[in-house]
Amino acid sequence: MASVIEAEAERTAAPGVSPYAELPGDIAVSFEFFPPKTEKMEAQLWQAIADLAPLSPSFVSVTYGAGGTTRERTHATVARIVRETNLAPAAHLTCIAASKAEIADIADQYWQAGVRHIVALRGDPPPADGGRFVPHPEGYASAAELVAGLKHQHDFEISVAAYPEIHPEAVSAQHDLDNLKRKIDAGATRAITQFFYSTDAYLRFLDKALAAGIETPILPGIMPVTNFAAIRRMSGNTEIPDWLVTMFEGLDDRPGPRALVAAVAAADLCRRLYEGGVRDFHFYTLNRAEQAYAICQLLGLRPQEITP
Structure with a gap:
């Protein structure tokens, strides 16, 4: 059987025609948000949700801060999505700083609120732990254990993390792949990649x-470049291609042009993935709708009527 890379087709548009012109919009999308800290940020979040909802996402996920620092705000955001929209929310849940009993209680609260999808992660350790993951003495030691515990408790749909260019803490690519397999075998429904x-x-x-x-x-987790310096800091083992560096050269202090270039760069990445057979995309929105919406537009996805 041909590999995925071997199956990638070379699509050549007719002369003078945009390479996006013939994309039929036969894709599924999902969006990630983070819980707001202030009233202004909350207004921005809900405007982004309202703007992206007509694209009929498969689900929208809400993140969980390092060390469980946004636990209550994550729950409040997810619960409001359930109450006030027709979207399917996915709540992030981590192993950090929580016992199995505490996690079971949180999972019960989500289930009772109507949440049926969890993004189960080991989580980022708080700075106090020196960047090193230390399992709670009565908690889960890995994301695979967390997945198994959640599936035993309720029949959640569960997403987990994957790392195309290897998790920064993994001892090898094979070790990282084995860890993903353990999470899938424990009951995960899908994986979502790091950007x-x-x-x-x-x-x-x-x-x-x-x-x-x-x-x-x-x-594929798609992260438009809103701040190139920040992307460099967050990249870990992620390759930053020379062409991307060139595209953003001189734009650090020009947020408007940078946002336009970022949308084009991310759309081109998605187009090439589409040519390789990908039809499902997950966007890290940073609580802003404009770039994700523009990329979906270029890929041929159009809004649907929202029923109240």
């Missing part, structure tokens, strides 16, 4: 995952 900018890295990762017996969907 990346190399199409080949993602497609090769799909090939390796399939060879390892992982057949669940692995959604």
Whole structure:
């Protein structure tokens, strides 16, 4: 069977026609938000949700701060999405700074609120732990254990994290892939990748995952570049291609042009993924709708009527 990379087609638009012109919009999308800290940020979040809802996302996820620092705000945001929209929310939940009993209580609260989808993560350790993950003495030691515990408690749909260019703490690519397999075997429904900018890295990762017996969907996590310096800090093992550096050169103090270039760069990444057979995209929105909406527009996705 041909690999995913070998299956990537070379699409050539007719002369004078945009490469996006013939994309039919036959894609699924999902969006990630983070819980707001202030009234102004809350207004921005709900405006972003309102703007993106007509694109009929498969789900919208709400993040969980390092060390469980946004636990209450995450729950409040997810509960409001359930109450006030027709969207399917996914609540992030981590192993950090919580016992199994505390996590079970949080999961029960989500289930009672009507939430049926959890993004189960090991989580980022708080700075007090020196950046090193230390399991709670009565908690889960890994995301795979968390997945198993949540599935035992309720029949949640569960998403987990994947790393096309290897988790920064992994001892090897194989070790990282084995860890993903453990999460899938524990009951995860899908994986969502860390952001990346190399199409080949993602497609090769799909090939390796399939060879390892992982057949669940692995959604590409798309992060438009809102701040190039911040992306460099967050990148970890993620390759920042030279062409991307060139595109954003001189734009650090020009947020307007930078946002336009970011949307074009991310749309081009998605177009190339589409050519490789990808039809499901997860967008890290940073609580802003404009870029994600523009990218979906370029990919041919159009808004649907929202029923109250």
